[in-house]
Amino acid sequence: MSNSDDLSVLMRAARNGDDEAYRQLLGRVAIWLRGVARRGLARAGRGIGDSEDIVQETLLAMHLKRDTWDEAQPLEPWLHAIARHKLVDHLRRRGFHDHLDIDDHAGTLAAPEAGEAGTAADTRQILSGLSERQRRIVEAISIEGHSARDVGSTLSMTEGAVRVTLHRALRALAVAYRKERP
């Protein structure tokens, strides 16, 4: 795969604190995941309405489990494994137990996919499972686009405390996704 090297490079830079590299990496992975999710859903005979949920759940898993990537290995097989795991898990929760092969040849990270269909229907509901403070911080940073420092001064918290709360919120989101049923 032509760009697998620079994905590993981006992840390495991100690990060293380069936020811009991480944003780029997640953006590219999201586009690729969207294709994987849609093809996987189609192959399982499902509508693609859930695809954005799968994309988001997989991005969360990739983020929270990023330390399980061995820097000596290319990033892409690791991404594939997480995407496959999350797609299969998502379908299983919906009663689909057949074998599903997502390692198709079209699934390169370079392949451009159509944009996001819209806000995933139940993400709101999943956010509502967070504590009030967690939800406010997640919304301020993600939806309103504020920095952790700005959010801190608005809520009279230190930037560090905001980041700790954000991290807990993301972990809670991942758990909520895993428990979520249609």
Added chain:
Amino acid sequence: MKTDELVAALVADRAVPGRGFARGLPLALAAGGAVSLVVFFVELSIRKDFAAALATWRFDLKLVLVLLALVSAFGLCRALSRPVPPRHAGWWLLPLLGLATAAVAIELAAVPVEAWRSRLVGSNSLICLSAIPMLALAPLVAVLAALRSTAPASPLLAGAAAGFLAAALGAALYAFHCFDDSPLFVMTWYVLATLPMIALGALAGRRLLRW
């Protein structure tokens, strides 16, 4: 929340590695091992002829075997806690299998046939069967807790490796108590004591290590 918005939150959380993966397993072993060490001194204690035993090759070989088991299990457990386990994760077990086979062969050659049975049965088999799982319990809990932050390709296998690792730690402690040093005893009863921990770890792993 749109995906771009989620990405903004993930970036704000930063990609800088936590200490989780690198230190989690050693810390879990240290914590679980500390609990088991207390249990060891309350329930078992070091054998009285420890100094004399150190001078015998059978005791030394036993220590090397249990420590090698600990290292192998650690490597295996770490390998199996990744979404893409290294291709040859099972190779971690080869040195242990090699040394165990050699140890048994040497003992069979060194001891007359009539004595094989008494060496194998020893005097502590029942204590061994209960003490190793007992000493492995706290490490198993700690190791499973540490593995929850990982992403094992197979939660079942990772759990089994956790059970093996915990049992190896239990065996390493128990080896200082037991005065049955024959490789025939060790390769029979230590292994039999380890199997239920592997099974327990696999069962627990399948439930607890899903991600």
